[in-house]
Amino acid sequence: MRQHTVKSACKTFFGLVLPITVFLLFLLFPFYWMFVTSVKTNAEIYANPLVYWPKEFTWATYEKLFGYFDFLKYMKNSLIVAVLTMLLSLLVSTLAAYAFSRYNFPGRKVLMAMFLSNNMFPTVLLMIPLYSIMRQLGLLYTPGGLVLAYTTFTIPFSVWLIQGFIRDVPFSLEEAALVDGCNRVSAFIRIFLPVLTPCLLAAGVYMFMQAWNEYTLASMFTNPASRTIPVALNSLIGQLGVEWDMLCAGGTVAVIPVCIMFFFAQKRLVAGLTAGAVKG
Amino acid sequence: MKKALAILLALVMALGLVACGGTASSASTAPASSAAGSVPAADEPVSLTFWYWADNTEQSDLMQSIVKNFNETNGKNITVTAEEYPWDSGGFTDSTFNAIMGGGGPDLSTMKLQAGKTFAANELYADMSSYIDAWEDKSQLGDNVWEMMTNATGDGKTSMLPWTLEGLYVYYRPSYFEQAGIEVPTTFDEFLSAIEKCTMDTDGDGKTDVYGYGMRGAGGGQEHLGNFLYPYGATWEDLTTPEAVEAYNAYLDIYKNGYTPESATSAAYAEMVDGFKTGLTAMIIHHIGSYATWVDTFGDDVDAFVVPGSDKGQWTCAGDTELVVYEQCGNKDAAFEFYKYMVTGEGGTMWFKGTGKGLGTDNVTATEEFKSNKFQAVAAEALNYAGVLPPTDTLTEFINNVWAPTNQQALMGQISAEDALATMNAALHGD
Numbered sequence: 023m024r025q026h027t028v029k030s031a032c033k034t035f036f037g038l039v040l041p042i043t044v045f046l047l048f049l050l051f052p053f054y055w056m057f058v059t060s061v062k063t064n065a066e067i068y069a070n071p072l073v074y075w076p077k078e079f080t081w082a083t084y085e086k087l088f089g090y091f092d093f094l095k096y097m098k099n100s101l102i103v104a105v106l107t108m109l110l111s112l113l114v115s116t117l118a119a120y121a122f123s124r125y126n127f128p129g130r131k132v133l134m135a136m137f138l139s140n141n142m143f144p145t146v147l148l149m150i151p152l153y154s155i156m157r158q159l160g161l162l163y164t165p166g167g168l169v170l171a172y173t174t175f176t177i178p179f180s181v182w183l184i185q186g187f188i189r190d191v192p193f194s195l196e197e198a199a200l201v202d203g204c205n206r207v208s209a210f211i212r213i214f215l216p217v218l219t220p221c222l223l224a225a226g227v228y229m230f231m232q233a234w235n236e237y238t239l240a241s242m243f244t245n246p247a248s249r250t251i252p253v254a255l256n257s258l259i260g261q262l263g264v265e266w267d268m269l270c271a272g273g274t275v276a277v278i279p280v281c282i283m284f285f286f287a288q289k290r291l292v293a294g295l296t297a298g299a300v301k302g
Numbered sequence: 303m304k305k306a307l308a309i310l311l312a313l314v315m316a317l318g319l320v321a322c323g324g325t326a327s328s329a330s331t332a333p334a335s336s337a338a339g340s341v342p343a344a345d346e347p348v349s350l351t352f353w354y355w356a357d358n359t360e361q362s363d364l365m366q367s368i369v370k371n372f373n374e375t376n377g378k379n380i381t382v383t384a385e386e387y388p389w390d391s392g393g394f395t396d397s398t399f400n401a402i403m404g405g406g407g408p409d410l411s412t413m414k415l416q417a418g419k420t421f422a423a424n425e426l427y428a429d430m431s432s433y434i435d436a437w438e439d440k441s442q443l444g445d446n447v448w449e450m451m452t453n454a455t456g457d458g459k460t461s462m463l464p465w466t467l468e469g470l471y472v473y474y475r476p477s478y479f480e481q482a483g484i485e486v487p488t489t490f491d492e493f494l495s496a497i498e499k500c501t502m503d504t505d506g507d508g509k510t511d512v513y514g515y516g517m518r519g520a521g522g523g524q525e526h527l528g529n530f531l532y533p534y535g536a537t538w539e540d541l542t543t544p545e546a547v548e549a550y551n552a553y554l555d556i557y558k559n560g561y562t563p564e565s566a567t568s569a570a571y572a573e574m575v576d577g578f579k580t581g582l583t584a585m586i587i588h589h590i591g592s593y594a595t596w597v598d599t600f601g602d603d604v605d606a607f608v609v610p611g612s613d614k615g616q617w618t619c620a621g622d623t624e625l626v627v628y629e630q631c632g633n634k635d636a637a638f639e640f641y642k643y644m645v646t647g648e649g650g651t652m653w654f655k656g657t658g659k660g661l662g663t664d665n666v667t668a669t670e671e672f673k674s675n676k677f678q679a680v681a682a683e684a685l686n687y688a689g690v691l692p693p694t695d696t697l698t699e700f701i702n703n704v705w706a707p708t709n710q711q712a713l714m715g716q717i718s719a720e721d722a723l724a725t726m727n728a729a730l731h732g733d
Contacts, residue, residue, distance in 0.1 A: 153406060241387070245385055253388060256388040260356060263571070263592070
């Protein structure tokens with residue numbers, strides 16, 4: 023009996039605990055290293071051999087980041103852009119996905135194909151036309167310009183994502199609502215949207231992260247006043263050197279909002295991503 | 303119902319646009335582009351937008367203070383708005399190009415010679431030849447400098463205006479040289495020998511802990527290859543000659559013999575610098591721009607010498623930064639005023655004092671900072687042998703996409719020196 027228990031414990035340890043621990047180490051070490059570098063002194067950052075645990079913690083880098091570098095400004099810009107992108111994309115793609123799933127109108131398939139083909143073009147190809155459009159609209163160097171630019175790739179993806187989910191929701195649900203006195207709009211809002219919540223959450227997190235981390239378009243469509251976090255951090259990588267302490271401190275802070283979002287959305291996010299996968 | 307939904311959707315989108323625009327305009331503090339807004343009248347205020355990159359936060363502050371000083375002192379009602387954009391490993395030039403092609407962008411900006419032809423081919427640069435010819439301080443810069451500028455665009459015009467030029471030279475650690483029992487090399491063979499001897503096992507554990515040379519095998523490393531080519535009698539004009547192969551093999555042997563860290567295959571500037579800074583390497587090739595870092599790190603235990611040549615030749619690459627005025631700039635007189643201030647005026651002096659970089663003009667050489675800096679003398683000597691890679695149409699392609707992967711393959715022995723050079727030659731000269 024005892025031998026069996028030991029054998030089982032060994033099996034669990036080598037088959038589950040050890041691989042997961044190694045995997046987690048592999049996954050989390052870059053984050054650890056980023057944080058540790060941000061609290062090291064300059065001498066320890068460049069020390070040879072490497073210093074894995076600083077002898078002396080310094081928060082001076084964070085003081086410089088939030089004081090001199092005004093990192094909060096960039097965080098605010100990123101937050102505005104990411105939240106607006108998420109809201110606008112969710113609104114448009116939910117309605118579009120609903121129309122594509124529930125209505126049969128001429129050109130439906132062509133439009134869906136166009137949404138898909140949009141993702142086939144590299145972002146860099148869109149740079150000059152988008153820049154020109156933003157300039158004409160007076161949206162250049164504003165959060166609005168960036169939001170619109172981001173929706174060019176978040177909306178098509180989300181339409182497909184949400185549409186797949188809607189298709190799995192039985193039409194009888196809305197029929198029942200209509201029979202019970204709802205009109206189309208109230209059936210959509212009161213019956214359909216609550217069912218869609220996990221899917222919308224998954225799509226929303228995707229959109230937020232895309233907008234939060236995007237660099238290429240942000241480097242073109244922002245100026246020093248409207249700069250977002252990825253571009254601001256990139257400016258710490260110069261032609262002649264990298265400010266590792268500031269870069270790592272900025273990276274550490276930039277990860278926090280995404281982590282918080284995941285923490286709260288995790289449960290529903292998984293449900294949203296796997297929804298429809300096992301339905302017959 | 304369909305109609306209601308369609309109207310709702312249209313309303314939402316319209317509201318979104320308005321909301322975005324509203325938020326945006328309140329957040330925007332800088333003009334989208336002043337190119338069209340400049341008024342070429344002497345007594346009217348002139349606004350110019352200047353884009354630049356900075357290598358660190360100190361340089362950002364310095365540039366802002368230089369521009370502020372210009373705005374306060376130029377006496378011609380010229381206001382320059384300096385906007386910083388990330389260097390982004392050279393992506394700065396792409397962003398500027400895209401912005402101008404999209405109808406926006408700055409009136410003038412910092413630039414690199416290697417991007418000269420792309421901009422010139424699209425007629426984006428203003429021809430500043432007449433301004434330069436009439437400039438009283440033109441003679442403070444050598445003819446070779448002006449020639450370099452003209453060659454960079456390939457259209458015979460002086461569109462790229464020199465701002466800082468830094469010849470590459472060797473930084474070394476005297477304490478390592480002492481440990482290895484060697485003197486500063488004066489010939490190229492001695493240089494190679496110094497690399498070998500400075501590769502040391504200092505703690506006796508059987509492993510190398512100091513490498514003779516911090517090779518930059520990836521991004522930007524092509525500049526250092528020139529230091530090897532010319533002492534063997536090869537040139538950039540033809541990389542397929544036996545001389546070029548011999549030179550390249552000498553370069554590859556440094557890696558193959560373990561005289562440079564194994565990470566050299568992927569080492570760009572940051573990796574090279576980190577290796578030297580941590581004491582892992584005894585020598586690196588770089589220009590005056592990094593001297594302050596080394597002095598801060600090593601104190602007296604850092605010195606410099608010009609990369610030696612042989613009786614067959616000597617060459618070093620010039621790290622360059624230019625200022626360019628764009629064709630869309632509405633007031634080129636004002637733009638040239640700013641350029642003069644940035645070179646032989648107070649702006650040039652301030653930039654030199656803050657970064658150690660300049661063109662060796664009178665205002666720079668007269669400063670105490672120039673006279674008392676031992677690295678400036680080496681940098682000035684290096685400029686005698688300095689040049690740039692041939693400004694072919696495909697130079698950017700060679701630098702960005704061909705050099706690093708080809709050199710990596712050659713370093714790792716996946717392709718021969720001959721094949722690697724043939725690939726590079728074809729990419730560089732567009733054959």
